[in-house]
Amino acid sequence: MVQQVEASRAALSRDRVLQAAVALADTAGIDSVSMRKLSQELGVVPMALYKHVANKEELLDGMVDVVVGEIDPPRRHADWKSPADWKSAVRQRILAARRTLLRHPWASRVIESRRSPTPVVLEYMDSMIAMFRDGGFSIDLTHHVMHALGSRMLGFTQELFDDSQRLAPNAQAAGLVEMAGRYPHLVELAMAAAHEADSVVGSGCDDQFEFEFALDLQLDGFERLRQQGWSSKAPTPS
Structure with a gap:
């Protein structure tokens, strides 16, 4: 067990840390990225990460560099x-x-x-x-x-201007007329526009x-x- 931990630490590098952080953000969201969670993903103690990134801000900077x-x-x-x-x-x-x-x-x-x-x-x-x-x-x-x-x-x-959020059917029935009375041009445009949610x-x-x-x-x-x-x-x- 000790040898496995030592091998993980020896293989650790700044690039590996950043790539793991990007992968974690891709799968679980950016809010899931923390030094503790990242150390768990890499199988090392949290302090091992600080040899490669000084803090969370430096980690985020490095993640940006990986993506760009x-x-x-x-x-x-x-x-x-x-x-x-x-x-x-x-x-x-x-x-x-x-x-x-x-x-x-x-x-x-x-x-x-x-x-x-x-x-x-x-x-x-x-x-x-x-x-x-x-x-x-x-x-x-x-x-x-x-x-x-x-x-x-x-x-x-x-x-x-965000017209990608469609009103729920009950919200349409309850509030669309009122909204149209106050913001007629905004509602007209929002109802006419079509956007691809996946893009x-x-x-x-x-x-x-x-x-x-x-x-x-x-x-x-x-x-x-x-x-x-x-x-x-x-x-x-x-």
């Missing part, structure tokens, strides 16, 4: 046929990020909770900036583009169609500004 590290690498600039290929390259990378976040639905919540970007997130952002710069974007426009994309560049958005990243109605719809609007707008030579220091072109 799974995103497909960007298409090489050398493989582009023209500078205009920036749009398809960026779109491809962002949708790859979304596929990764769909595999780890807890990750968006953790990413939003980080006080500062982790090293792998910084590397990811750097590669995104490079694609815009290689596509002919000025540093000024790229700066504003990155702000506009926000969390969408990592494959998720935090929606303000949501976290909470909200951030489904695949809505995500790509907004992404394509942004990319088209970015390209128009690039062609216009837009600058934040100049009057907005008509």
Whole structure:
């Protein structure tokens, strides 16, 4: 028994700890991840984990790095046929990020909770900036583009308008008329919209169609500004 414990400790590494934490979050949810629970999953005493992650916050940072590290690498600039290929390259990378976040639905919540970007997130952002710069974007426009994309560049958005939650039949009968009287346009839109429940990243109605719809609007707008030579220091072109 002692030899088994020692073997487990000897085989323990930071990567193994982080991979186990990600797997635990995938199966049981992020709230289930604790140093004690993780040590049980790995078959070691809790103190053994602290040799590889200093605390829970460092563990969460490392989990973010594992997830972001799974995103497909960007298409090489050398493989582009023209500078205009920036749009398809960026779109491809962002949708790859979304596929990764769909595999780890807890990750968006953790990413939003980080006080500062982790090293792998910084590397990811750097590669995104490079694609815009290689596509002919000025540093000024790229700066504003990155702000506009926000969390969408990592494959998720935090929606303000959520019409994915359907009212129960009794709630419809009891409250729909009253709601329609107070918020007619909101109810009309919510009742008319259709969303795929299985495609949501976290909470909200951030489904695949809505995500790509907004992404394509942004990319088209970015390209128009690039062609216009837009600058934040100049009057907005008509």
